[in-house]
Amino acid sequence: xxLRLGAFGRQExxxxxxxxxxxxxxxxxxxxxxxxxxxxxxxxxGIATVLALLLFELLxxxxxxxxxxxxxxxxxxxxxxxxxxxxxxxxLLLAAMQPMEQYLCAITQYVFVETKQTVIxxxxxxxxxxxxxxxxxxxxxxxxxxxxxxxxxxxVTLALVAAQGRTYRLYPIPLSDPLAWFEQIAGATxxxxxxxxxxxxxxxxxxxxNALKSAGRLGGLLGGGLAVAALFGLSITxxxxxxxxxxxxxxxxxxxxxxxxPTLRLDRATFFLWMTGAILVSAFYLYAACVLFAQSFxxxxxxPLGMSVCALAVTLILVLYxxxxxxxxxxxxxxxxxxxxxxxxxxxxLIRTRKERVVCGxxx
Amino acid sequence: MxxxxxxxxxxxxxxxxxxSKSLDEYAYVLNIGVExxxxxxxxxxxxxxxxxxxxxxxxxxxxxxxxEARTFSEAAETLNAAYPxxxxxxxxxxxxxxxxLVREGAQTAFLDFSFGKQDLWQNLRVAVARxxxxxxxxxxxxxxxxxxxxxxxxxxxxxxRSGLTMDAGYSAYLEAVQDNxxxxxxxxxxVNEWALSPDLLGDGAYPYTGGSLLVDSTxxxxxxxxxxxxGDRMVGVLNGQxxxxxxxxxxxxxxxxxxxxxxxxxPLVVTLYRMRRPxxxxxxxxxxxxxxxxxxxxxxxxxxxxxxxxxxxxRDRIEADLAAVCRALQNAGxxxxxxxxxxxxxxxxxxxxxxxxxxxxYRALKVTFTVSLGLVNDPRDSGLx
Numbered sequence: 001x002x003l004r005l006g007a008f009g010r011q012e013x014x015x016x017x018x019x020x021x022x023x024x025x026x027x028x029x030x031x032x033x034x035x036x037x038x039x040x041x042x043x044x045x046g047i048a049t050v051l052a053l054l055l056f057e058l059l060x061x062x063x064x065x066x067x068x069x070x071x072x073x074x075x076x077x078x079x080x081x082x083x084x085x086x087x088x089x090x091x092l093l094l095a096a097m098q099p100m101e102q103y104l105c106a107i108t109q110y111v112f113v114e115t116k117q118t119v120i121x122x123x124x125x126x127x128x129x130x131x132x133x134x135x136x137x138x139x140x141x142x143x144x145x146x147x148x149x150x151x152x153x154x155x156v157t158l159a160l161v162a163a164q165g166r167t168y169r170l171y172p173i174p175l176s177d178p179l180a181w182f183e184q185i186a187g188a189t190x191x192x193x194x195x196x197x198x199x200x201x202x203x204x205x206x207x208x209x210n211a212l213k214s215a216g217r218l219g220g221l222l223g224g225g226l227a228v229a230a231l232f233g234l235s236i237t238x239x240x241x242x243x244x245x246x247x248x249x250x251x252x253x254x255x256x257x258x259x260x261x262p263t264l265r266l267d268r269a270t271f272f273l274w275m276t277g278a279i280l281v282s283a284f285y286l287y288a289a290c291v292l293f294a295q296s297f298x299x300x301x302x303x304p305l306g307m308s309v310c311a312l313a314v315t316l317i318l319v320l321y322x323x324x325x326x327x328x329x330x331x332x333x334x335x336x337x338x339x340x341x342x343x344x345x346x347x348x349x350l351i352r353t354r355k356e357r358v359v360c361g362x363x364x
Numbered sequence: 365m366x367x368x369x370x371x372x373x374x375x376x377x378x379x380x381x382x383x384s385k386s387l388d389e390y391a392y393v394l395n396i397g398v399e400x401x402x403x404x405x406x407x408x409x410x411x412x413x414x415x416x417x418x419x420x421x422x423x424x425x426x427x428x429x430x431x432e433a434r435t436f437s438e439a440a441e442t443l444n445a446a447y448p449x450x451x452x453x454x455x456x457x458x459x460x461x462x463x464x465l466v467r468e469g470a471q472t473a474f475l476d477f478s479f480g481k482q483d484l485w486q487n488l489r490v491a492v493a494r495x496x497x498x499x500x501x502x503x504x505x506x507x508x509x510x511x512x513x514x515x516x517x518x519x520x521x522x523x524x525r526s527g528l529t530m531d532a533g534y535s536a537y538l539e540a541v542q543d544n545x546x547x548x549x550x551x552x553x554x555v556n557e558w559a560l561s562p563d564l565l566g567d568g569a570y571p572y573t574g575g576s577l578l579v580d581s582t583x584x585x586x587x588x589x590x591x592x593x594x595g596d597r598m599v600g601v602l603n604g605q606x607x608x609x610x611x612x613x614x615x616x617x618x619x620x621x622x623x624x625x626x627x628x629x630x631p632l633v634v635t636l637y638r639m640r641r642p643x644x645x646x647x648x649x650x651x652x653x654x655x656x657x658x659x660x661x662x663x664x665x666x667x668x669x670x671x672x673x674x675x676x677x678x679r680d681r682i683e684a685d686l687a688a689v690c691r692a693l694q695n696a697g698x699x700x701x702x703x704x705x706x707x708x709x710x711x712x713x714x715x716x717x718x719x720x721x722x723x724x725x726y727r728a729l730k731v732t733f734t735v736s737l738g739l740v741n742d743p744r745d746s747g748l749x
Contacts, residue, residue, distance in 0.1 A: 166705075171705075177713065240714055241542045
């Protein structure tokens, strides 16, 4: 099979997961929904990071018990293989679309003003496709190269924000609505879990099961911590009323703090750096979705599948901008409830492994 | 395959050259001003920096242009039509609102434009103009500082170093209008020949602004204290000394000179420094504000009192002034000191906070101020000893 997994080390895996957790945690949030009734996102992100890491621990434990090194070990011989693989692949596809959609929104609103999304997509699609076709090793090594400068840019921005931010903007903290808490935690857990799931999908490229496990732990923890810090920075820069409905809030934060500081002429450069990171993460998710799908359905060459999936993702994003209200409503519902696609198959995978252990125990 | 890839890459990279424009074809809007129009709702004034000259040497001239319009976009389009080159708003850094406009709260409809669209950002500084904005912009033009950068930086530094005026950004203004937790306080500016007008406490507006007004200089525009708002309506002006009192409570104060009158009628100048973050406790209809300041007294030998009496004298004056400013703001309905920031902490949902009538509660709030004052120079510790 030509899955183009290659081989990459622990640093590369950590970089991929860290970048993914940060991008999904910060650049993929729907500000309308998240800040509608106050600001709790930085708390939610912290809880979600812990839950996502717990899920990762459970899955890696199950994979190890089955003697594998990737998620496919859990679903490879399952009778309901498509039922488990398709929702997970779809969840990864939706997770890949979210940063790209933010990218399109930011670039058409702040950089190439009033340019049509289709024009930007003409440039976006080849980049994504190329990254997906080059495979896991290229993605991981590029993430490793990008990470230091991206981290530096985020930390400098946060340092500037810390000097100007005010903690009163955190209030009122919405504690009274358990349903809203549940919805936000589920959504954030889905976003925090996606890079870990993607890593599990390409686990065969990591050198050992231990490397896979420690990379997931470290990347998830660091990426989650960075996302919490960034969201906290955002929360002390803008009030919930300003954030609600603010597109690409992170770029706005960068611009707000630029007056009289050294980032004055670096905002666009920083923006493109962050957006390149977002494209890389989207490509990572799409590639992982392709690997899972190819392994589950016996597709021997990932390249045609990769091209189709990239085209599908970009087309679906354009549908969000151009198509009828009904189609948009369906896609937005999918976005909102994507956590169900990602999280519901997980208990089945774990229960199945547990049952087999019980059966093995009885037979032995 | 590789050749085709290289050709495609070269084509992609050359896209930026298709509609290229040389630098002298751009004109940069530096300041934007809005005031009531005569035929249209708004008179929009732009201070534009226009490059000219040949290829050898590019000269820059500034011009004040204005257009009447219903929206910002309309005004920008009118201006674009009047200029042969291309206008860029990327260097705009000051938004001036006419006092007549903000007294009515009529600026909100105009300001409802999408930031980023015109390369305009919310880190614009915002000021309120007492006089005609055209005159105000013309007063800013000097040969020494064609980009106006030094002037704008000077206003910011004046705010930090003297505490006599407010350096406010559009983002803070917008937050104040939307959030109801703190009311806006903006730089108040005018041309130097303006007449003395009373502030919210009945004092003159200009005598304490570091001598920037009524000075014969190339700069004909200057600032004096601040304009205070109730929501999106301007409700009054605070002079420099009273502005400092508000900045102390909002923790925007770093240092500044206060002028007190001694019992024998002589003026006493004391430099105050912020020692630590103010503490504000709000429970029910009472609020307690504790400020931590340090006083640097430059003429100790002229004060006819000992350290403790001097400290008590300065502390009492500051507390009395804070209480008077707070009462004046409450009467005007402006929560410029931001007690709403603390009131909001008691709420556990945005909807509950938004439904709460904070302004009515604020007007009835009983506020007490306590100043903890340290002395840098003991008045009796004369340099002659």
